[in-house]
Amino acid sequence: MLQPGAGEECGACGFALSLGPEVKEVEETIEEMLIRLDEFCGMTDMIRSDTSQILDVSIPLVKAKVREMNNIYTKIDKLEAFVKMVGHHVSFLEEQVLEAEKTHGNFPHSVRKLLQSATISIFKNKHTPSAQHTYDLPELYRTEDYFPMNYADFPTADD
Numbered sequence: 593m594l595q596p597g598a599g600e601e602c603g604a605c606g607f608a609l610s611l612g613p614e615v616k617e618v619e620e621t622i623e624e625m626l627i628r629l630d631e632f633c634g635m636t637d638m639i640r641s642d643t644s645q646i647l648d649v650s651i652p653l654v655k656a657k658v659r660e661m662n663n664i665y666t667k668i669d670k671l672e673a674f675v676k677m678v679g680h681h682v683s684f685l686e687e688q689v690l691e692a693e694k695t696h697g698n699f700p701h702s703v704r705k706l707l708q709s710a711t712i713s714i715f716k717n718k719h720t721p722s723a724q725h726t727y728d729l730p731e732l733y734r735t736e737d738y739f740p741m742n743y744a745d746f747p748t749a750d751d
Contacts, residue, residue: 674738681732 670738677733684730684732
């Protein structure tokens, strides 16, 4: 007599044996998918650790560099303003030099010396102090006000 379920087991075994090549193919496919899943998990772990490194290390370094660069940009802006101011002062002084040249004439230096020596020898006895034009230099700027002695905090070749 057959035991209950014994026939079913034999039928299942026979069925499994008849599906042998297909089962092996499915098992190989499952094994391949498990390998790919393991690779995928490894990649996600690597991405997770890279993200942690970026958040914990790289971003603070970038923020520090941004602050440093902002300080440098501020110095550059101040330097540009200084150069512009110096340019205006140079233009102002050039205008005054041109005005002085117009006022005192454009005689060549040798002719001027000749005339001065002739005038001095002729009027030596009658020498009266002439009203000399004095030039008062306008107060423009002091470089030390903009670049104090301790300002040079940029690294040099000696550092």
